[in-house]
Amino acid sequence: MIVVTGATGVVGRPLVEFLDEAGADVRAVTRDAGAAKLSAGVEVVEGDPRRPATLAAALEGATSLFLHPRAAGDACAELVALAKERGIERVVALAAMNVDDDLAQQPSRYRGDRNKEAEDAAVGSGLEWTSLRAGFFALNTLTMWDGQIGKGDVVHGPYAEATEAPVHERDLAAVAAHALLTDDLVGRKPVLTGPQSLTYAEMLAAIGKAIDRPLSFQEIPPDAFKAHMMGFGFPEAFVDTYLAVIVKSVGRPALVTGEVEKILDRPALTFAEWAADHAADPPPSDS
């Protein structure tokens, strides 16, 4: 039995799907079972990983835990300790490729993500562990641009020539499933990137191609971007650190590790494939 936290999210949802398809017994944890919309064969359990005691029953009789750093937040270590107490033998943590950077320079921390703590909890657990050090999710592009794409063909943002190697969420989930179902990744911290480095302008053009629209990127000054993001409620420290990180990538190819390909023994999904997969997504919200 595999307990998956973050099961309704970007990585967790396809992970649950892959595990279910592979015939594994899965318990999908969510704070709201009524809204989970997971496939019928999956056991859905209500609980909040940030309050580990609410998962005590879900962990009973299970052998493996997928530890999600946003779902568990500051409770990562407590949750893993409880899992161990309940007989869990393996923990696979989602983490990030920047976990070794200065904590103050990790933008996601200002939104409550605890990637470093998830990795540390897994590594220090005394259990079989894997830490999946994920790179830039391809889906971030929709978070950043969806609202603007809904309004026209020009997308405004800072640093058109900043680079990323966007990774498809289905590849992250496939690697997580591999870590849970085989012994190949025990004791490893693979850095999971997409297969190619692209500029922000190139990523936008690829989305345009997928939806058959001539999208173009128009650079705006970082201060204008900052005001825009703060207007949508993003914390100032998040925007400042994000800008500080991406400016460093301008003119430099993003790291491409090839780990997804090695682990899955097939090519990693490209950004063009990701964009095609999402071309028919519901119309963008006004963000």
Ligand SMILES: NC(=O)c1ccc[n+]([C@@H]2O[C@H](COP(=O)([O-])OP(=O)(O)OC[C@H]3O[C@@H](n4cnc5c(N)ncnc54)[C@H](OP(=O)(O)O)[C@@H]3O)[C@@H](O)[C@H]2O)c1
């Ligand atoms: N975006 C990137 O480029 C990137 C790169 C590397 C690493 N990461 C890390 O990956 C993680 C995000 O993964 P994801 O996109 O799969 O997450 P997600 O979809 O946003 O969230 C996963 C699930 O966690 C639960 N959740 C969300 N916010 C919560 C909160 N505030 N309190 C308690 N539970 C919450 C929700 O489940 P229920 O509502 O069903 O309970 C949600 O479905 C973060 O730690 C992020 O830093 C991201």
